[in-house]
Amino acid sequence: MGSGMWSTDVYTAADRYRRATGKSAFSYSDSGAKVVHPQLDPRGATRESRDSAEHPRSTPVTVLFDVTGSMGHVPRTLQAKLPQLLGLLLRQGYARDPQIMFGAIGDATCDRVPLQIGQFESDNRMDEDLGRIVLEGGGGGQMMESYELALYYMARRTVTDSWEKRGRRGYLFIIGDELAYPSVKAAEVARLIGDDPREDVPVRQIVDEVTRRWDTYYLLPAGSHYSGNRKVLDFWRGLLGQNALELDDLDAVCETIALTVGLGEQAIDLDTGLRDLDRTGSTATRTVSKALARLNGARRAEVAELPATRTTGGGVVRL
């Protein structure tokens, strides 16, 4: 006589109705905005992930994605998918009190809006940040974007109780398809973030700084211009080791992030996580399995061979 055929998830329903009104999820950008939304302007701003009575053990998760032209339709797909992330983390219990922040990365040498950083939110307000992101859509063709600026911001302008009170790193996911510039330029930092670092910071140094406090991953998705390009993957593998992942189906991005966090929090092993996905009817299992197999294997190898001081990892190696 009946069944629970259609999803009853509040986190997707709002988005479905929004799409059904014909209103773009990127309403700010699509209304013609060419400057960073005040809520997402990194200049002079610090972003904090704090514990509260309601969320006593916050776990910060940051997702930054490339919004330049080479990424094609990717940002729009991400915008549709990412609101599910919080629900995934919460429902499966992969992380205590997750607080999620979204942001966008462009090219400081030619873009009007090279860096956009939202707020850590533990509810649907993060959707609103996604809607305020300006999609730059341009980009140079030199196969470089200002990822290093975003890394600088994460290293020096974020504060988390998770780290300060408990010495636990947060999770940083960067989704993109190009190289970073070789160094963080002092002039760009002054102009866009408002700091005065006096001299340029080599990208290697900023990666070391950021990975000390953030368990950092680079996701190279299918459908982007340079996906599958060895040069890009090799570049990020050089900086982040096994944490540079290829993703052959962008629709699986939320599940990949959620399982990565679940693995990091030791809430699950990969097999359990994949079983969870199957049970919830996710179609992403194959992609996630493929993307994370390396990670899972690499982590096990790390236990056997490496002390907890690999250059890409910084602090504690979680298994």
Added chain:
Amino acid sequence: MVVDLGYGDAGKGTVVDWLCATRPVHTVVRFNGGAQAAHNVVRPDGRHHTFAQFGAGTFHPGVRTHLSRHVVVDPLALAAEADHLAAVGVPDAFDRLTVDGAALLATPYHRAANRARETARGADRHGSCGQGVGETVAYGLAHPDEAPRVADCRDPEVLRRRLTALRDRLTAELGPLDAPPVADCLPAYRAFAERVAIVDGSWLAGALRAGPCVFEGAQGVLLDEWHGFHPYTTWSTTTFANAETLLAEAGQGGSALRIGVLRTVTTRHGPGPLVTEDPSLPLTDPHNATNPWQGRFRFGHFDAVAHAYALAVAGGVDGLALTHLDLTERDLDLRICRRYDGLDRLLPGPAGDLDRQAALTARLLRARPLYDAGPANWPEMIGEALGAPVLLTSHGPTSAEKHVRKEGHLINAWCRGRAPS
């Protein structure tokens, strides 16, 4: 008006689809149940949709759906269903939907409470679908002035207050519920109110004036809240009663053709009596998989005793639609049960005497079926056994595989008389 004279799954969806395929239907009106309905429609071009809240005529351009106040509305599931409809080539389902503002809202709190209760019943499950429809009705009866309703979605403050009260009451009773915070729910309900036309009870009279309407029942009469086999029932009036009430309010009481849908094998999804159950029947149902809430889909021989009871409970029909005749064309030993051992007839009792219904259930759980061989002419024989003509037969999943029997001129005459001028 289309209702199922069994335990559901007889093919209301395919009959409603056929009605909309063969005449100028203006609106399909839902008058009971909620998002737990699963009315499968397969188009001749192979497209398939399981209708839960949208009317089963939605594949036909221009055919509207109205969710009356007797429906428990779940805007979250509705959004997912509209998404799937768009994926199978129906992008404008929301544009053709009206919802009565007085209808109760099913929420994640009802759903979580429903699951918590059903899980606690262990082996004594009632066969709930786990969608919280019964929980919503129960709360609506206990707190009629505070139960969240569709119209509240237009007023976030009222809705916030009502959702909070609902969550707090259910949590106090059952402990922590696996459901999102109230603040997270509000944007989805607000978006629903912005997208969907919320109307009042007077809307239906206009629709009835504008053209023929089909009233699509959900579930089956043998699951009726008052006349079904308690406690294996649904919190819903599954007979024609709600539809007749709506018609009477619109000044058209008693004017609609009453169609009862039956399947050549009697089926049930979930626990409870199924006297003619025969696990040796080599049948499966493509749309009813085994699930954690209802278990396995059950098949039995045609139970004329139970269906005659349903017919009496429903107050009679103008005609029957008989589906799955293609099964009788296969080499299966399908039989018909006209009486049980020591029991020839089941008599309807007064509405609401649940002790009596529970006693009847106990009796049925012990009853043994007596069989006659399956006949050469199933529609003829079933028409005789139940004392109502079979108007329409169905030999496959699509509307193209329906045959109007000679008695079926009734349907067409009725429709011609109601076509808009």
